[in-house]
Amino acid sequence: MPIRVMLVDDQELLRTGFRMVLQSQQDIEVVAEAGDGLQALEVLAGTEVDVILMDVRMPRMDGVEATRRICESQVQDHEGTPSGPRVLILTTFDLDEYAFAALKAGASGFLLKDVPPAELVAAIRSVRGGDAVVAPTTTRRMIDRFASVLPSSVPVADTPELARLTDREREVLLLIAQGMSNGEIALRLTLSEATVKTHVGRILTKLQLRDRVQAVVLAYETGLVRAGGVL
The missing domain is CATH 3.40.50.2300 (Response regulator)
Known part of the structure; x- marks a missing residue:
């Protein structure tokens, strides 16, 4: 069709x-x-x-x-x-x-x-x-541009959204927010690209997100990543 x-x-x-x-x-x-x-x-x-x-x-x-x-x-x-x-x-x-x-x-x-x-x-x-x-890198640039409208003092440890993730899933989310593709994440974590894709799918499901774009937004909003750097 x-x-x-x-x-x-x-x-x-x-x-x-x-x-x-x-x-x-x-x-x-x-x-x-x-x-x-x-x-x-x-x-x-x-x-x-x-x-x-x-x-x-x-x-x-x-x-x-x-x-x-x-x-x-x-x-x-x-x-x-x-x-x-x-x-x-x-x-x-x-x-x-x-x-x-x-x-x-x-x-x-x-x-x-x-x-x-x-x-x-x-x-x-x-x-x-x-x-x-x-693209993730474009999303980061846009979020950096409008960082003033995002929360600026939310402790990551106190964020209920991130508490749903395993340590590995949280690590993958951090790399997504840094603009990495599945292939780049796989190389960084020494995983297969299929495994990374599975982690990404679980992250989106647990956090009730539509796609990687919203994952990047959430990473900024929860304080996992801040404009100009990573916590």
Whole structure:
């Protein structure tokens, strides 16, 4: 089946441009559009969608709140994979604070609105496959940029979220937050990449996170990692 995409943006001209690009792909179909977050929720109630391209600054309901509501309504399977559509945030400027808020709300990544067509298509396919579009190093840079909105004095030992993890899982989470891929973590800890993938899946399940992007956010919020360094 083709990847079912929904376009959510209050600029009709922009939606038209994205639709033309995506409809030219044999494996992608634009099945719905909406002009704001509230309309998007209404449309989703009766439409099956795999990936949502979500603007952030819209009337009535912005993309951050819409993303939060979409993600909160989803459940995860035993491997930590969420049900329902995955959200890609559209931003005008790199490191937009709205993009950061949307990642916290459950978005799987963000794209700039002037993204080249080939990158847009690749991002949609990647997200549909279960990956996050934002690279860990990019996520760290964004979190460093907005570190002022995160808690700054939460003792790691007193954090209930991290208490759910084994020592090895916590070690893997720390390396994820430092921007390492599964392969790099495997080399650092002398493990197989498959074993690292298993640890990552357990971390996401125990902490009820959607993907590595949210894992990085949580690592900062709990004090495991601070802007500019590691505790």
